[in-house]
Structures are given as C-alpha cells and as structure tokens.
Amino acid sequence: MKSWSDRLNPVVRDIPPSGIRKFFDLVCETPGVISLGVGEPDFVTPWHIREACIYSLEKGHTMYTSNCGLPELRRAIAGDLAASYGVRYDPGTEILITVGVSEALDLAMRALLSPGDEVLMPEPSYVSYSPTVLMAGGRPVPIATGLEEGFKLAAARVEAAVTPRTKVLLLCYPNNPTGAVMDRQSLLDIAAVAEAHDLVVISDEIYDKLTYDGKHTCVSALPGMKERTILLNGFSKSYAMTGWRIGYACGNPDFIAAMTKIHQYTILCAPITAQKAALEAVTRGGEGMLRMVQQYNRRRHLVMHAFRDMGLPCFEPRGAFYAFPQISATGLTSEDFAADLLREEKVAVVPGNAFGPSGEGFVRCSYAASTEDLGEAFRRMARFVRRRGVRPRIISGARRYVPEEAVLGRAGQA
Template sequence: MRAAKEYINPVIQNLPPSGIRKFFDLVANTKGVISLGVGEPDFVTPWHIREACFYGLERGYTMYTSNFGLPELRKEISYFVEKHYDVTYKPLEETLVTVGASEAVDLAMRALLVPGEEVLVPEPCYVSYAPTVTMAGGIAVHVPTYVEDDFQLTSKALEAKVTDKTKILVLCYPNNPTGAIMTREELLEIARFVEKHDLLVLADEIYADMTYEGEHQCFAALPGMRDRTILINGFSKNYAMTGWRIGYVCANEEFIAQMTKIHQYTILCAPIMGQMAAIEALKNGQSEKERMLIEYDQRRRYVVGRFNQIGLSCFTPRGAFYAFPSIRSTGLSSEEFCEKLLKEEQVAVVPGNAFGESGNGFIRVSYASSMANLTAALDKIEAFVQRCNPSSF
C-alpha cells in the first residue's frame, strides 16, 4: 500500500490550514489565556430564541425540512432583507437556508465556477474565501487594500487585477478583519466596474447590521446589481448564534436552484431546531440585537483609544467587532508579535497575515469580549509593547 498522502487529492493536500486555527493550536496548550482572537460574541443567545428551540423540540420538531429550509423562515428572511436592505427576493424560489454563512460561500463558488476561472478577493479578508475558490477549481486573485485608504476597495485596484478569466468579485463590508466599511458612492464605483466586466458579486453581509458610523449599503440593492449579486448572511454574529450554524443566501432563482443541488446532495438541510430559533430571532430579536450593538460600540471606542494610547496606531473600525492595529513600530512581524505576546503575557490575538499578505504588520483583535477581559488584555499588551520599544514611552 502507498503512503496515505499519495491517495489524497493534491489540491486539498496543498491547501494551507487556516491561519487562525493554526495559531490557536498554540493557545490550546497555554493556561490562563485571555483570548481576543475568535470572532465570536461573548453574549449567550437571547433566552426567547433558545426558548423557541426548546418549544419546537417539545412539539416533536426533530425531522428533516425542505432542502431550501422551512418556508416560514424563508419568508421571514425575505421580509427582513426587503425591510432592512431594500432589495426584494421571492422567499420560496430565491432564498436558501444553509449551515452557516460559510456553507453558502462554498455553495456559490462550486455552483458558479468553471475550473480555471478567477475570483477577485480583496484582502485582508476572511480566511475561507480563497480556499473555497481553490476547492471549486477556481483561481483566487488577491486585491490588496491599504490602511492609508481606510482599507476600502477601489476600481483602480480591481482594474489592475481583472482579466478575461475573471468571473466573481467577493465583497465583505463591514470587513473582517479590518472593520472597514464602504459608502453608497464608493460601492457605486465598484458596481460600474462589475457591470463593465460583466462580473458576478458574492456579497457577504454577515456584519451588515454591525455598522456604527454611517449607514450600511447592501450591494444587491444598487441599480442593476440584484441579479448579479449572491447575497449571503447569517445569524451567528447579530444574534449571538454561532453554534446554531444557520445562514442563508438570496439570489437569482437559477443561481439558487443550482446551489440547492449541491446542498441537497451534501447537507440535505440545515438543522430544524436552529431554523426554528432563527424564525424567532427575525421576528422578535431586534431589541436584543440593538442592545448588543450598543455594547460592542462602547468596547470599540475603548479598544481603539487604548491601542493609540499604547503607541500602536489603530485604524478606526466602523463596523463588525474587530480592531486591526499596526504593530510595525515594535520591529516584530505579525506572527512574532502574537507568539511572543501569548508566551510572555498569555494574551491571544491573531496575526494580520492570516488574512492575506496585506495584513502583514497588523494584528486582529476581537472586541466581542467583556470589558474586564479587554481592559486586562490591553494592560498586558501595553506592558509587552513597552518592553519591545521602551524608547517610545
């Protein structure tokens, strides 16, 4: 028998592991760590949402649903998207419930890409975009963004990377890991680029409702962009429902039909208990969502202020729940900074280059943690930075 690795698909074998998870293997072996690394709310799912799940279980709702998801949930999703994002989808034909937003990204790539086609992936970005492109046989083309431009994407940067093989543009604003947002006017410029090159857009709206400054603009709601856009969202961030694994995608009926083929053969359906909880979240979860958002905003202001005070220049995030300070003044690389900080101060943050080469010289810090944890962690980071660069204090 050959060695096991000789049986493995080389595409998968050559795929690097997640930069986030690779780093947190170190965290698992360190006691007493304050972790500001994982993008997960520290809030528990609101009680009324959990109760909806319990009530469903008591009534015996433990069966499969339609591949598309519960009709009631799809109707609520369609209503929510129309009300909050100003774009209309037919609930039964143009909405698919998925196992988290991440499955929706994977489905879109596999349903739309022909091997060899290219996807423009602005970075720094969420770690799963490029690997899902690769696993679908496509080629991820990284488009850098810069702190000097507030990490916003420009048509000029895109024009430098587009080719006749380009098919999809990925957009995620508010952005993970930077917290950057884009205004309607800036997105209209991107829409003109998309139309000029006849592209599709995968719009990850998972942080759409976590916009602290200005108003969020849904890309699908821009003129001419609805049928070019695969709109993806979920419940993990807004409703503190990460473990429930419920997401959704809204798109042109034909796109949804093809994505559902893959979904039905690989997943069948999202768990019914999570779907019932999601219905309750959409119907009655707005006040709890707003309460959590107020808390995140307070933490955001504190964290950014502390980093700047410490001497680590920090771009002001206007959305999501991440800060992305520069650590270049310490003379350390992103990975060196994170590894030494973990070892010396037992504080875990994520190297910026885990989100692409554009993240070199930065770290990602999640402020979806208690103020007590944030205060303690930043005190430790300040002591660490002072040891690295005492002349700046």
C-alpha cells in the same frame, strides 16, 4: 509504495491550516489565556431565541425540512431584507437556508466556478475565502488594500485586476479582519465595473447589523445589482448564534437552484432546531441585537484608543467587532508578535498575515469580549510592547471616554 498523503487531492493537501484556528488551538492548550482571537460574541444567545428552540423540540419538531429551509423562515428573511434595504426576494425561489454562511460561500463557489476561473477579492480577507475558491477549482486573485485608504476597495483596482478569466468579485463589508466599511458611492463605482465586465458579485454581509457610523449599504439593493449578486448573510454575529450554524443565500432563481442542487446532495437541509431559533431571531430579536451592538460600539472606541495610547497606530473600525492595529513599531513580524504575546503575557491575537500578505505588520483583535477581559488584556499588551521599545503616547488634556474607561484603563499607563 506511495505515502498516504500522496493519495490526497493535491489542492486540499497543499492548503495550509487556518491561521485563526492555529492560535485557537494554542489558546485551548494554555491555561489563563485571554483570547481576543476568535470572532465570537461573548454574549449568550438571548433567552427567547433559545426558548423557541426548546419549545420546538417539546412539540416534536425533529424532522427534515425542505432543502431550501422552512418556508416561514425564508419569508421572514425576505421581509427583513425588504424592510432594511428595499431589496425584494421571492422566498420560494430566491432564498436558500444553509449551515452557516461558510456553507453558503462554498455552494456559491462550486455552483459558479469552472476550472481556472478567477475570483477577485480585497485583501486582507477572511481566511476561508482563498481556500474555498481553490477547492472549487478557481483561482483567487487578491487586491491589496491598506491603512492609507482605510482598507477600502477602489473601483480602479478592481478594473485593473480583471482578465478574460475573471468571473466573480467577492466582497466582505463590514470587513473581517479590518472593520472597514464601504460607502454607497464607492460600491456604486465597483458595481459599474462588475456590470461592464459581466462579473457575478458574491457579497458576504454577515456583519451588516454591526455598522456603527451611518447605514450599511446592501450590494444587491444597488441599481441593477440584484440579478448578478449572491447575497450571503446569517445569524452568528448579530444575534450571538455562532454555534447554531445557520445562514442563508439570496440570489436570482438560476443561482439559487444550482446552489440547492449541491446542498441537497451534500447537506440535505439545515437543522430544523436551528431554523426555528433563527425564525425567532429575525422576527423578534431586534431589541436584544441592538443592545449588543451598543456594547460593541462602546468597546471599539476603548480598544482603538487603547492601542493608540500604547503607541500602536490603529485604524478606526466602523463595522464588525475587530480592531486591526499596526504592530511594525515593535520590530516583530505579525506571527512573532502573536506568538510572543501569547507566550509572555497569555493574550491571544491573530497575526495579520493569516488574512493574506497585505495583513503583514498588523494583528487582528476581537473586541467581542467582556470589558473585564479587555481591560486585563490591554494591561498585559501594554507591558509587552513597552518591552519592545514602543513608547506610549503622551496624552494632554482629558479625553472624553465612554464610562467603561475605568474598566479598561489607559494602556499608556499600564
């Protein structure tokens, strides 16, 4: 008799569990841990957004919505994208409300891919990307990026990776896990490659509002890119709404119609309460969102300098809320570093190889945590790396830190 596991779809059976969730589970089992692992804002969803949800329940808004989502929410999203980036979508045919960006990504892959189609993606990449491609019957093709080029994707590398089976280019900028952003000219160069090879671009821009230097470039707003781009975005990161599970996809009517077919047979519609909250966020949540972004911006400078002071090179993250320090100087692999740090100092980070082989030698640390937790985490981490023989950097002169320096402390003196 076959084992029960032999009856499973072999693609699903052979996909490893999420490297992020593995450490998240360990955190839940270990008391006293400071977690810098899961990419979740430490802020609570602003009150006026929660209140909009409560009010909708009091009014009895508990029914299904259209498969595509509330018309007023789709109109608000269309207005926000037009105002922010100058790209215009028809809310009736070109926008689909989904259960988080994760569902939007899955729908896009299943709507586009036939067995064996290739999907190009920069690496390190978010842990869901490759499994989502595999479960849709496609083949993920990672394109390595590194510290020396600021983890940016070069058009020449995209060109070199294209084969006759390539159908999709998947982008995520600002990037998870590195915090890298792409400048407009680099994206224009990549867009030219996509057009030359007739590629569909899926652009996951969930961190678009969390851009600290300059303005975010929306891929679908580039000349000639709207028709061949599926834009993914949502409310989890910018508005501290992770648990609400609400996202959206924008694209040409053919793409959105195909994604809606899958959505209507599997999910039917996103919860109306979450949609009501999202409507409040997109229409009146800008001020609160900007206050959160300002806090993240202060923290990113502190975190970057804390790593450098303890002797670990750290790329400057220009978007999202992650730092991606290089830990090779400790002599540990990414997984050993994360496991030993959790066991010895009760600080949780995610090993870089969870985001693909290009992430080996790095760890991902979320700075979407309180300054108090960040301060204590870096004091513990500094002790840990010093025991591995890493010498703290000698600081000469006074660095002009932002005011929270006193909270975080200088990691080199921990």
